[in-house]
Structure formats: structure tokens, C-alpha cells
Amino acid sequence: MRRLLLAALIVGLAAAPVLADSDMPPAPLAYTQLPDARQEAQAQALMQTIRCLVCQGQSIADSDAELAGDMRAMVRARIAAGEKPEAIRAWLVRRYGAWVSYEPPLDRTTWLLWAAPVLFVLIGLLAARRSFRRRRG
Amino acid sequence: MKGQVKWLPLILFILLGAALTYGLAKPDNHNITSKMIGASAPSFALRPAVPGVPGLASADLANGKPHLVNIFASWCVPCVAEAPQLKAIADAGVPVVGIAVRDRPEALQRFLARNGNPFRAIGADDASQVQMAFGSSGVPESFVVDGKGMIRQQTIGPINPEDVPGVIAAVREAK
């Protein structure tokens, strides 16, 4: 009886479409690592900075969504084939825009992001300078 | 902290408030549009997704005639809603081709039997690779591709009945 239940459960969990997911199995490279540890590390580093297209603010490395799995499979396949991570990122950005990459591009619209910490320090120093007294002598 | 610095926090807050007000006022748009509009369709060759209907390759899209490329799947609920509109577009003489994402032949056959088959060709995209190459992020989405294989327009989500004439016109214009 227990085995029957187990089988029913496996079928139920495996085949029931949840929301609008397909019932096809995920691409193999979505959930297995590349055999070469260095390549896998490269792929992992890239995946952490590519945004999942169908999620609410996650990288493809952290998402259970199907499309995220397919994107991971694509990244791993390309890295295994020798492509550079930046080229893969550029390919994705070409198709989806800068939004898909968590690494903000360095251009006219984003230089302020990197200048911000420095600017804040300067403003703060300005605000604080009157608290100090002059050194004697 | 004296002089004019004391007004800086208020000024910064007003700027912040302006940004937040804009955030509330702007219409909510969660769609990620493809940036491939205006570029050539990616090159691909997909095997047939159902027996009896040819597969799809990028060469087919650059044969001089404009096409409507519909990215769909049998498990996609809004695709059912879109089926009558696709049929109407196909009946108007527009070449409609499909890319089935992550689908099985049996499931697709059932879907086409139930909702009609407007597609001249359906390619099987098992791992969403071609979908990604188009810059599409979900199903259903439709792309108007001109005779030279250039992507001209994208519709995100199902084509509504009122959009049908517009889509037909867009395809006809895309020589």
C-alpha cells in the first residue's frame, strides 16, 4: 500500500503542471556541474550576475524557474565550449538589454553609481569639519 | 553642522521624494521587450515538433516573404486564448510559423487538435535556446519578421482580437 502511495506521489509531483510550467524535464546542464572545476567556477560566477527573466529579483543561479534552468544550461554549455563569460553576458545583453545583467554597464548613465560613495564621503567631511578644533601650536 | 549644509538633508529628501513619486506615477510595466527588434533573426534550425508538419529554420524566414513567428507551447494557458486570433491571421493569408518551447509531440498534437493548427511549420525548441536567441522571455510571444529575415515587431502575451488587423497590416508592410 505504501509503495502504491509513493508511486502515486511521484507521478503526482512529477507530472502535475504547476502554474504554467511545462512537464518536460529540465536541461541536464541546468542542475549538474561541468566536470572541469575551473570552468564550473567561471560559469557559477557568471550565473550569479545574470538576472532571471521570470522571477522577482533573483539571479539565474538562485532560481527554480524553468527558463532560469535553461539559461544556466546555456551558460554552462557555452563555457564548456570555450566561450568567455563576458562574451556570453554580451550576447544576453544584446537580446534583453542591460536589465538582464546585474553588473551595471559603465557609461554616461551609470558613472554616478560608482562616483556616489566618493561624493558621499566628501559631503560628509564637509559637514563634519566644523566639529574639530584647531590643533594648538 | 552649520551654514548651508543644514539644508542639504531636506534638499536630498525632496529629490528622493520626487523619485518615489515618479515611481508611483509611472505605469507598471514588467515586460522585458526583446532588443532584437531591427536586427536579423538569429540563425537556427529546429526539427519538426509534430509529425506531419515541417520543422523551422532561419533560412525559411529569409525567403522573401514576411512571416509571423509565434513562440508558444501546449502547456501555456494564454496560448489557448490566442488560438482563434492566430487562425484568423493565418486565414488572412499571413504565413504563421511556430516555435514550440519545451514541448512533447503528443501534447502538441492534442493542443493543435483542440485549438486548430494555423502553423505552416513548427520547430521544437526543447531547451528554450531559440526563444532566448530571439530575446523572448515567455510564452506566448509573436514576432513579425520581414522577407529578408529582419525582426520588425514584437507582441508580448497573447494577441487580442482587436489587435488582429494591426498584426496583419504589420506583416503585410514588412516586405
Place this chain on the structure above:
Amino acid sequence: MIAEAGLAALWLGAALCALQLIASIAAVRGDRDLAVIVRPVAVAQALLTLLAFGLLIWLFVRVDLSVLLVAQNDNSEKPLLYRFAATWGNHEGSMLMWVTILGVAGAGIALFERKLDPRTLIATLGGQATIGLGFYAFLLFASNPFARLPAPPPDGQGLNPLLQDPGLAFHPPTLYLGYVGLSVAFSFAIGALVTRDVGPAFAKAMRPWVLAAWIFLTIGITAGSYWAYYELGWGGWWFWDPVENASLMPWLAATALLHSVTVLATRDGLRAWTLMLAVVAFSMSMIGTFLVRSGILTSVHAFAVDPRRGVFLLALLFLYIGGALALFGLRVGTVREGAKFDLVSREAGLVANNLLLSVILGVVLFGTLYPLILETLGVKISIGPPYFNRAAGAPALLLVTLMAAGPLLRWRRDDARALLRRVAPAAVLAVAALVAVKLLAPSIGLLALLGLALAAGLALASLAPLWRRNLLRTPLFTWGMVIAHFGIAVSLAGMACDSSFTAEKLVAARVGETIAVGPYQVRFAGLEPAFESNWQALQATLEARRGGGDPLLLHPQARSYWAPPTDTSETAIHTAIDGQLYTVLGKPVGDGRWQLRLWWKPFVTLIWAGGFLVAIGGALALIGRLRRGRRRPPQEAWA
């Protein structure tokens, strides 16, 4: 009946809040008669909101489906704890909790505050009432928790399964005690700006409140991070998600405020900074509340969105923050300048501390809102860990360096060379750690390497104030400072280890296979069903062996809830002394194989252990200050 009673209690509370405001304004202007009623009214108001909140909890526990909120968020099959927690697991209920804590904080000030000048105290209660009125209005007009449903459904929609977790049940109340506790500091600042009474007495009165709120925030954020780590199934513990940032920003401001108020209390310096930070801290709480509930930023954490509520909250933000900052601009010039100090002194160290914390706060705020700002130009970008880790991480590492030297500095005037001598042991340890780590782990990233080295140095430096002291006679608040700073070092070490030394294995395994991860051999022993009142699951049995010895059993699950229908994966974690074995069961991939995700995370628990040490340090400091305050008679406040 009960729902209507709750609503009536809320209306009464709002009315009393209005009375509190009017009376306090009159009292500050000189009306003696009204001055007498301000405190009792504050207490009565708190009792009424507690009643309303208690009634809402009762409705949820009994699953009264005639109330709309209960029908949307509750379910009779849920265990008791989660019916209880569902009260605040939604927008309206959590807003009611916000207002309740606001009222209770006001009552606390009214009942326990003895040291403050009476006029300033009443002005502070007036500030609390001002804040309260806006949020009462928001509750009553835009977020009524007691709204009825004309046709009760057979059962409720249930609470999001991700929230059905003991840790997460108490995460919102802890955080809210922190956010709303900061309102007390805000009100104190308003009160002080109105009566121009800013001095050591004022700071000593405000300090326990800031400490208490800060302790709760620290616990709330640490617990939230640990919850995300074990619940979401990918081993991450901080994502720079907008809602997470919304909780971090008040904490950063509160930490700066905490240090600043000590300078004001002991040296009568940093008056304007303290006032500013008190306003900023609660402003960050309010901005955070707005960000989470308005829907303008995409986040996995966001509450259900209603733009009308967003507008209301935004109006409150303009009113309160704009008003407070305008008051600051108008009045801070008339606050007498505090004592000045040398460039090399503890005060200067604390100014640098404030400065760096403000920079980090600015970076987090700016980075969180930047995508929104760019959308005005039609550009869509995403900002996440690559930006924040670097832009906030760099000032943070600088701050950690400063933290090592700060407690070793003398007040008012110190000698740079003497300081260097005191800091030398910690510096030497940091350099030694740097070299050792680089030799043992050559491929480590720069941020992580610096993090580990600085953590070692800070750990030693934070213990330095205890050097050559009679430990039994060292004041509790000194112990508090030592433990809190030590906790930061511990947490930093954990973060660096996690980012550099985690070993990951993702496989598609059949039952019977063995996978090696870190020092463990993990055998996929079996798969069986599991049930509970509102879910069913497939549970894997994993046998983990390390060296010889008996295997540990781990049971990760793939779970399906039905109200609302959701699939989750429940991780199974084993905690050893030197790290955690983190296991997740994924989906089946065909031909009898299953996705398994296994991680070995050395020393990852240090991250949260450090966070709790920080909170413990804060608690010791609070207790120490309260005991010291009770031993000495209350002093006259001076303006």
C-alpha cells in the same frame, strides 16, 4: 461583533491620539492643565491599540471567515502557531502591529521616562502623537484590518507556505519593534528641536530607547537572513533585495545614532549629528515601509500592491520626514554648539564612524533607487550584488579597520603615536592572517581576503579594552561594547569563509549513489512520502559520513502545499563545529534520477552567531546603562 469592537477600539485610539497631540502642543506653550493629561492619554491610547491588535489575533486564531482579512490569509488546517502569525503576515495586520507598537512606545516614554525635562518630554509625546495620527488615518481609511466579507467562504485562502515557519513567524514583530522603536528617537529629536533642549541629559534619556530598537533590528535582520538561507534552498544569505535593503538602512542609521548619542551623553559633542541621525533613522524605517508596500520596486518580499496605499504612505513620508528636516534646518542653528575635539580623539573616531555608516547608508539607498531613477530616462538596468558588494563593501571594510582603533582612542585629545602602539598587536595579527590565508588559499578573492585579515585584527582589538582590567569590576556597558564589536569580527569572518570556501555539488542521482562534497560522503539512501495537515511531500534519506563512524541522516523534502497551491523544497542541514552540510532535493529528471544539491559551507554559522553576539552586546550595554541610571538620582536637565 468582535471585529466591530476592534474597529471601535482603533477609532477611540485615534481620537485619543489626536487629544494627545493637541494637549501636548498646548502644554508646550504653557497650558498647565492640559500638561497633566498628556501622559495618561498616551497610556490609554496604547491600551486601546493593544486591545484592537489582540482582537485581530483572536479573529485569526478562531479563523473567523466573515472578516475579509482572515478569509484572504488564514486557513483552518493551518497549525495554531501560523494562524497566530498570519495576523501580521499581511499588509493590514502588520500596519496594525506598527500602530500598536507606536502607541506602546509612547506609553513607555510616558510611564518610564524620569530624567528628561518635563517640557521636552511632553514635546516628545507630541511628536509620537503626530506620527501616530498619520498612521491611524492610513489604517482606518486605506487599510482597515476589520473589514467584513458579506458572504463568508467555506475556508480561507491560507498563508503563503514560505511564511509558515517558526523563525519567520516572529521575524516581522522583531523588526517592527526595531523600526517603530526608532520612532521614539525621532520624537525625542523633534521634542528637542522644539524646546531647544539638546544636551547630555537629553542624550542619556534617548539612549536606552535607541539601544532597545537597535537590538531588535539586529536580531530581526540576523534571523531574517538565516531564514532566507535555509528556506530558499540555494545557500545564499543576503541578496541586496530592495526589501532587505529597506531593513538594513534603518539599522545603519541606528548604529550611527547609537554611537553619536554616546558622544552627546558623555562629552556633549555631536549635537547636530545626533539630532540628524535620530530623524534619519526613523525616516529610513518609513521609507522602507513605503518601498515594501507601494510596489514601485520588484522584490520577492513585497506585500500585495495597491497604488492607492502607496500614495497615502508617500504623503505621510513627505509630511513627516519633510517636516522634521525642515524643523531641523530652521532650528539647528539655534542649538548651542557642543564641545569641540581634536583630530586624533575618540570623538573624531566616532565622527568617522558616523561618516562611514552614512556613506554605506547612502550607497545602499542610492543603489536601491537607481534603477527607478534611470527609468525616468527610459533605461532599464539591474543593480545587485556586483554593485553593492563593492560599493558598500569597501567603506564597510574601512569601517571595520576604524572599529579596531576606535575604542582604544582617548576622549578629546590623543596622541597618534601612542595610538599606533596600542593598535600594533591587532595590526600585526591582521597582517599575519593576511599572509597565512593567502598562502593556504591562493585563489581567494580580494574582498574576502581583506575581510578575513581584518576580522582577525578586529577580534583582537575589540578585546583590547579589557586588557589589564579587573574583569569583574568592568562596567556592563564596556562588556557590551567588547562583545558587540567582537561579534562583528565573527560575522565578517563567516561571510568571508562562505564566499570563498564553499564546496558545491549539483548532481542527478539515483537511489543508492554516493556523492562526495567537502569532507563528507553522502549516500542517497531512499525516497519516501511524508505528510502534515496542509502539505504532502517526497522525502529523501541521505546518509552522510565523515571519515569513519556512524552516518548522519538528513531528510530534505520536495513539498506540495494545497492552500494556496505551492511547491517548495525543504532543505536539510547538518551543523558541525566547523561548518554546515546543506542538502536540497530538487525535481525528478527522468530515468529514475533526482536533482540533488549539496553544499559544504565551512564556518558559515559564524555569520549569524556574530549577529547574535552583536545583539547580546547591545543587551548588556542596555542593562548596564539602565542599572547605572537607577543608582544615580535623576539630574536636572540643562538646555
